[in-house]
Amino acid sequence: MGSMLYSLLRPLLFSLDPETAHRFTFNAIEKVRRLGLLTGGPIPCESRSVMGLDFPNPVGVAAGMDKNGEHLEVLASLGFGFIEIGTVTPRPQPGNPPPRLFRIPQANAIINRMGFNNHGVENLVANVRRTNYHGILGINIGKNFDTPVERAADDYLICLSKVYRYAGYVVVNISSPNTPHLRQLQNAEELDHLLGLLKSKQLELADEHAKYTPLVVKIAPDLVPPQIVSIATLLMKHQIDGIIATNTTLSRAGVEALPHASEKGGLSGAPLKECATAVIRHLHDILQGTIPIIAAGGIMCAADAKEKIEAGASLVQIYSGLIYRGPHLVHEVARALCASPAPDLLCSGSG
Numbered sequence: 001m002g003s004m005l006y007s008l009l010r011p012l013l014f015s016l017d018p019e020t021a022h023r024f025t026f027n028a029i030e031k032v033r034r035l036g037l038l039t040g041g042p043i044p045c046e047s048r049s050v051m052g053l054d055f056p057n058p059v060g061v062a063a064g065m066d067k068n069g070e071h072l073e074v075l076a077s078l079g080f081g082f083i084e085i086g087t088v089t090p091r092p093q094p095g096n097p098p099p100r101l102f103r104i105p106q107a108n109a110i111i112n113r114m115g116f117n118n119h120g121v122e123n124l125v126a127n128v129r130r131t132n133y134h135g136i137l138g139i140n141i142g143k144n145f146d147t148p149v150e151r152a153a154d155d156y157l158i159c160l161s162k163v164y165r166y167a168g169y170v171v172v173n174i175s176s177p178n179t180p181h182l183r184q185l186q187n188a189e190e191l192d193h194l195l196g197l198l199k200s201k202q203l204e205l206a207d208e209h210a211k212y213t214p215l216v217v218k219i220a221p222d223l224v225p226p227q228i229v230s231i232a233t234l235l236m237k238h239q240i241d242g243i244i245a246t247n248t249t250l251s252r253a254g255v256e257a258l259p260h261a262s263e264k265g266g267l268s269g270a271p272l273k274e275c276a277t278a279v280i281r282h283l284h285d286i287l288q289g290t291i292p293i294i295a296a297g298g299i300m301c302a303a304d305a306k307e308k309i310e311a312g313a314s315l316v317q318i319y320s321g322l323i324y325r326g327p328h329l330v331h332e333v334a335r336a337l338c339a340s341p342a343p344d345l346l347c348s349g350s351g
């Protein structure tokens, strides 16, 4: 879809409640796709190998857009080089009561406190088995809200075992701000324990399925430097295959005093960009290319994505940018990152 068309459609979508707009958009694109009018695959690029997987282009859709893996063909038709679905939990759960998703258009930002609303891992696996999408699929896993955090590992192990053979890579989400205590799994002692268990399970499953599925950890932007050092050190110790930086932030910098700024939840979009990029830079300093970094956070234009790559990321993911800029952003970012030599880019605002 061209950027012009999206700028015409956006006021209509933004006049709807955000969750309604989300459903409406997926249903509308699905109808168009079923009519055979949307047949695009990944935007062509020189493919790059990351975590042993060949990515047709470096632009992915971030977790949370398609929690149950119901829209894989639609997302693929937008040109993404890879798709991440979830966060999924062992058992279905409704998430937090609505309203739980808020746009802050003055700042190109979103606040959400969805709380892992999803249909459970069995349903997600059934959807993945049915799909005709055969590109790279990340599956992002979490814990049920009523599983005590001391038993969180059980939930991750259940999900890992169930999704293992269907996933291109599996993401351990320990950074959502909307599941109480989840982020404490980023603390050294708890993370060491969790990663040890997940790594052994991964190796066991690799034997069983004769397939190695990379394990990736997704972290928060709200970490102080010593925490970043301790997480990076543990990822290397446990030979984790990749890291996603970052999830949404608890900070309200950049949206203070705007409507909805005081809603509880995680902030994403433009105001998150600098902080998320700083985390990538710090991680890259420590990891020195030993573990690939996947960037997420505030990519609203091609220049933002280029900054993430320059900070040390191998791949990028977008969520809020898609809401503010429309599907054209996928093309804009992929073209810019695929061109060699990379063009000089300026972000012209997200209009």
Ligand SMILES: Cc1cc2nc3c(=O)[nH]c(=O)nc-3n(C[C@H](O)[C@H](O)[C@H](O)COP(=O)(O)O)c2cc1C
Binding pocket: 062, 063, 064, 065, 067, 086, 087, 101, 110, 112, 114, 116, 140, 173, 176, 218, 246, 247, 248, 268, 269, 270, 272, 296, 297, 298, 299, 317, 318, 319, 320, 321
């Ligand atoms: C409505 C919404 C739901 C999200 N749900 C999840 C989720 O289930 N799991 C997850 O790991 N991240 C989730 N995220 C975080 C995104 O994957 C991404 O890390 C974050 O939004 C930063 O990227 P952005 O600035 O491009 O949106 C969600 C974000 C939004 C806006």
